[in-house]
Amino acid sequence: MTNVIEQIAAIVPAAGIGSRMGAEIPKQYLMLNGQPILGHTLDILLTHPRIERVIVALSPDDTYFEALAQSKHPKLERVIGGNERADSVLAGLSLVTGGWALVHDAARPCLTSGDIDKLIMAAEQAPLVNDVPQGAILAMPVRDTMKRGNADGQIMATVCREALWHALTPQLFPTRQLRDNLTNALAAGATITDEASAMEWAGMTPSLVAGRGDNIKVTHPDDLRLAALFLNNK
Ligand SMILES: Nc1ccn([C@@H]2O[C@H](COP(=O)(O)OP(=O)(O)OP(=O)(O)O)[C@@H](O)[C@H]2O)c(=O)n1
Ligand SMILES: C[C@](O)(CO)[C@H](O)COP(=O)(O)O
DSSP, X not given: OOOOOOSEEEEEEEOOOOTXXXXXXXXXXXXXXXXXXXXXXXXXXXXXXXXXXXXXXXXXXXXXXXXXXXXXXXXXXXXXXXXXXXXXXXXXXXXXXXXXXXXXXXXXXXXXXHHHHHHHHHHHHSOOBTTBOOOEEEEEEOOSOEEEEOTTSOEEEEEXXXXXXXXXXXXXXXXXXXXXXXXXXXXXXXXXXXXXXXXXXXTOOOEEEEOOTTOOOOOSHHHHHHHHHHHHTO
């Protein structure tokens, strides 16, 4: 049996300040191959045929979004984000009642339509547990030997990389389940850095979907050069 996935709303957390980037402006507005990073991200989501709505969560201090060409798109809606990424995602979810939520970082501009298709197909085919769809996330298997360091930067241990994955976005879940689990996990004081961690907190087992390695999150300055290279070679 497959899950019928309809009414997909993309939620784009874009309310961060990009402190690790150390730029003068929030990193999602840094220019990349002719337009701001957020413009690239919104283009991918606004043009995907299975995505009906795109809800972007913005900082209350955001003075840049209005200047984006995409800000006038009829499929686009905006909401004020929160102190943490999870709060911004919840703010976006507050505008959605049913269907499925596809949450994608504003800071991941190199996403491809093919990887969105792959994620949706995997979520459709994922087994139900107690008749509940489990959702799916794009992820990338860890390639390198993994080390755990101490505060002084010395190796404390080698971490077994078997079955270790980098969680990426988008992450795709039934809207109601995601909203309820995110709300309850945060209320319980759980550490939630992605949507899947809230679903795991609730005992669900989302599917890992191997995504492209160029779907990087622009976090540090050297990521900009990589993202520019990847966008030129999509
Ligand atoms: N309160 C927050 C914090 C982050 N984000 C968004 O979540 C995504 C991933 O977060 P991250 O890469 O950590 O972005 P920042 O929080 O801006 O970066 P930093 O941690 O370096 O400050 C980004 O698109 C960011 O805009 C958000 O919507 N609301
Ligand atoms: C959601 C995410 O991109 C998955 O890897 C990541 O958890 C975001 O973390 P950040 O600390 O907000 O960059």
